[in-house]
Amino acid sequence: MEENITNNFENRIDTSSLVDELNQLRKGINTIVKGQEKTIDLLLTAILADGHVLLEGVPGVAKTLTAKTLAHMIEGDYSRIQFTPDLMPSDVIGTNVFNAATHAFDFKKGPIFGNIVLADEINRAPAKTQSSLFEVMEERQITYDGHRYTMEEPFLVIGTQNPVEQEGTYPLPEAQLDRFLFKIDLSYPEEQDELEVLKMHHQHQNPTNLMDSQYKLSPQKLQEFRALAKQVMVKEELMSYILKLVRLTRMSNELYLGASPRAGVALMNASKAWACLQGRDFVTPDDIAYVIQPVLRHRLIMTAEKEMEGENMDRVIDKILHMVEVPR
Structure with missing residues (x-):
C-alpha cells in the first residue's frame, strides 16, 4: 500500500492515519488467515464500498x-x-x-441482524429462502408484517459456496447474484503459507487467541474511511470507460447475459474504495482493472457453446478489458 501520500479531499481530512490503521488491520488479519492476501484486500475494499461478498472455494x-x-x-x-x-x-x-405478558406479538430478530453475517453454503437453501435476502442485501432493511427494521452499519453479507460439490445445492437467482459486489475465488495457499498453518496447529494455537486488539479498527474510524471513499474523484472519461466496458459485455458473442447497470455502479464504487485504500483521492484505470473480475464474474453468463469449450469467465472479462481503449 502507498504511504505518505498527500490527499486533497475537499474537507481536508488527513487520511494518512486511517491508511495506517487499515494497514494494521490487514496485518492483524494476515497473522490469522494465511495465504489469502488478495482476498483480504478485496474484503476491505467491499466493506469500504458497502458491498456484499460471495466467497467460492473448496472446503478448508x-x-x-x-x-x-x-x-x-x-x-x-x-x-x-x-x-x-x-x-x-x-x-x-x-x-x-x-408475548404472554403483553398479550401481543413481538418481532424476534433473526441472525441476519448483525454487522458481518456469514451465509455459509448459501447455495444449499431453496429459492424461497434466498428471496428473503433480496430486500436486506439491497436496501439494508427488513419489512415484516407491515413494519420496517433497519440494519445497523456496517452491514456485510459474506456468502460462501463450494465449487466442486453440486449435490443438494440450488443455483443462486441472478437477482441475488447481482446484489453481491464481489465474487472472490479462494485458491489454495502457497507452500510457505501452508507451512505456517501447519506450525500454528502443531503449536495448538487457537486463531481466536491470535486476534490482537492492537490491530482492530474502531467502527468510528471505519465510518470515517467510508465517507472518504465516497468522496474519491472519478473523472468523466473514466465513467465513460466503465460504461463502455459494461455495455460491451451485452454485445459479446461469448456471453448469453451481460452486465446490468447495477454492475456499472458496483465497478465504480469498488474502484473508488480500492483507490482510497491506496491513499489516493482519485480513481485510475488500474483501479478499475484490479476490481473488474470480482465485480463481473458472477453477473455474466457464458453461452452454452463457450461453456462446452471450457472457456473461463475471467479470460472473457480480460478480453473485454483489452478491447476498450484506456483513457489517458
Whole structure:
C-alpha cells in the first residue's frame, strides 16, 4: 500500500492515519488467515464500498475463519447462518413471537441482524429462502408484517459456496447474484503459507487467541474511511470507460447475459474504495482493472457453446478489458 501520500479531499481530512490503521488491520488479519492476501484486500475494499461478498472455494481454505476474523477486527457483531435445504425465511430474518405478558406479538430478530453475517453454503437453501435476502442485501432493511427494521452499519453479507460439490445445492437467482459486489475465488495457499498453518496447529494455537486488539479498527474510524471513499474523484472519461466496458459485455458473442447497470455502479464504487485504500483521492484505470473480475464474474453468463469449450469467465472479462481503449 502507498504511504505518505498527500490527499486533497475537499474537507481536508488527513487520511494518512486511517491508511495506517487499515494497514494494521490487514496485518492483524494476515497473522490469522494465511495465504489469502488478495482476498483480504478485496474484503476491505467491499466493506469500504458497502458491498456484499460471495466467497467460492473448496472446503478448508479459511472462508469461515476469514469472515469471523474480519468481524472481530472491526469490533462488529458476527452472525453465522448455516444454509440447508429445510431453512425457512423466518430462520433468517426472524418472526413474530407471542408475548404472554403483553398479550401481543413481538418481532424476534433473526441472525441476519448483525454487522458481518456469514451465509455459509448459501447455495444449499431453496429459492424461497434466498428471496428473503433480496430486500436486506439491497436496501439494508427488513419489512415484516407491515413494519420496517433497519440494519445497523456496517452491514456485510459474506456468502460462501463450494465449487466442486453440486449435490443438494440450488443455483443462486441472478437477482441475488447481482446484489453481491464481489465474487472472490479462494485458491489454495502457497507452500510457505501452508507451512505456517501447519506450525500454528502443531503449536495448538487457537486463531481466536491470535486476534490482537492492537490491530482492530474502531467502527468510528471505519465510518470515517467510508465517507472518504465516497468522496474519491472519478473523472468523466473514466465513467465513460466503465460504461463502455459494461455495455460491451451485452454485445459479446461469448456471453448469453451481460452486465446490468447495477454492475456499472458496483465497478465504480469498488474502484473508488480500492483507490482510497491506496491513499489516493482519485480513481485510475488500474483501479478499475484490479476490481473488474470480482465485480463481473458472477453477473455474466457464458453461452452454452463457450461453456462446452471450457472457456473461463475471467479470460472473457480480460478480453473485454483489452478491447476498450484506456483513457489517458
